[in-house]
Amino acid sequence: MTLLKITHLTHHFSGLQAVNDFNLQLEKGELVAIIGPNGAGKTTIFNLITGVYRPTEGQIEFDGKQLVGVPTNQIISAGVARTFQNIRLFKELTVLDNIRIAQYSQAEYSPIEAVLHLPRFAQGEKTIRNRSMELLEIFNLQDQVEAISKNLPYGQQRRLEIARALATRPKLLLLDEPAAGMNPAEVEALIELIRMIRETFDLTILLIEHQMRVVMEIAERIKVVDFGQTIAEGLPKEIQNNPKVIEAYLGEEE
Template sequence: MDELLQAEHVSMVFGGLKAVSNFNLHLNKGELVGLIGPNGAGKTTAFNMLTGVYRPTTGSITFAGKSIVGLPPYEVTQRGIARTFQNIRLFSELTVLENVKIAFHFHVKYGLIEAVLRVGRYFREEQEIEEEAMELLRIFHLEDKADEVAKNLPYGAQRRLEIARALAAKPKLLLLDEPAAGMNPQETHELMEMIRWIRREFALTILLIEHDMSLVMGICERIYVLEYGEILAEGTPKEIKANPEVIRAYLGGE
């Protein structure tokens, strides 16, 4: 399989605190991989390093064969990595449609002058963005909410909108940070089906952090387990379930 992302010997030190140490992870094109671990294990810090929010203290991160260490988040997004957040981060005062349209602007080709004067490619590209954004809203059953202010959506719909916005950036790799947080079992089951579907339809590689073990074990092909900032284990769901170190660290006993 073609390797898409590789993190090697990555560490992140804040003051004297090692949040992540000797972190190694690889993702092949088209994989659906989980990253699990107890609270405070360093999972979100790892995501922040992969997306340019933090610059790692040591180590290398390559994506599609090129280093992304030191790139700001918007450049990492332009390269093809998009993410959602543990705490939903929508533009709460903008409409549902505007939230999705914003992400498409990572890929516009018209220039500043064309935008200011509203000439040339501006109208054509803006019309295409509107159509593509509405299509994404249809996929996520949000088209009837297009003109609603994002903060007024129910929680589950806000989660769907955040994933739709991430997909509008046209990523090759999608990072999902606790997508099932706050969802009931029925919503979680629907989310599992949605993640499977978008991986297939958008030809994506997906890495997800999640505490809901039924979701992780149900959809991931491989799982990494993080403890105290270090990779404790890596393997298939079956291997992870049977790993005594994982049982001790994550489940707290036999």
């Protein structure tokens, strides 16, 4: 079953072609990686999927629905979640609040019920809190519930960001360079974590990553982009030896 289908996706930033005729079909349960040099337009693709930018051209179909033109929060509620290349937690808020905010669209009470503290409010809050605690336990953050998120060590902030993304109950998870700034041991743990959440939450994952170790180890298919164009596509092994890819990354051989 196809979960995500992107066709002819194109986006210009006032003249600059950030993404050009990008196509991608993602089956349910797959883990696909997008790689490419800096500025190749990878993050722009994520921004287009999540509605932060509106594509100049092209279609994005997710779970049978068109996403182009749909407001960001509705795209997220429909089952797409993402993390950011440079961590974007709600820095001044607690770990718990970060997770609870991500359950905004799942609240089972109305504003009136909240303001007047009607019974459904307490019930709804309890549900949100329990779910948050469950998630934090899975991510081994249960001791940091009340910590201010900016005070967490880097690795934990990364984990919290993924936990927060999962709190929105996604079917598709977009990970934007999750291994950025991590040391080899942390990368190892991250690979395990991605495998684990994929199983536990029954996820389809689209991954942007620079660290080849991560990509080669977990990706089932790889798409290579440069200057907004897809230059290669295939299994990790095929990509590894593709001269075009080597050229894009290392420059042409003299």
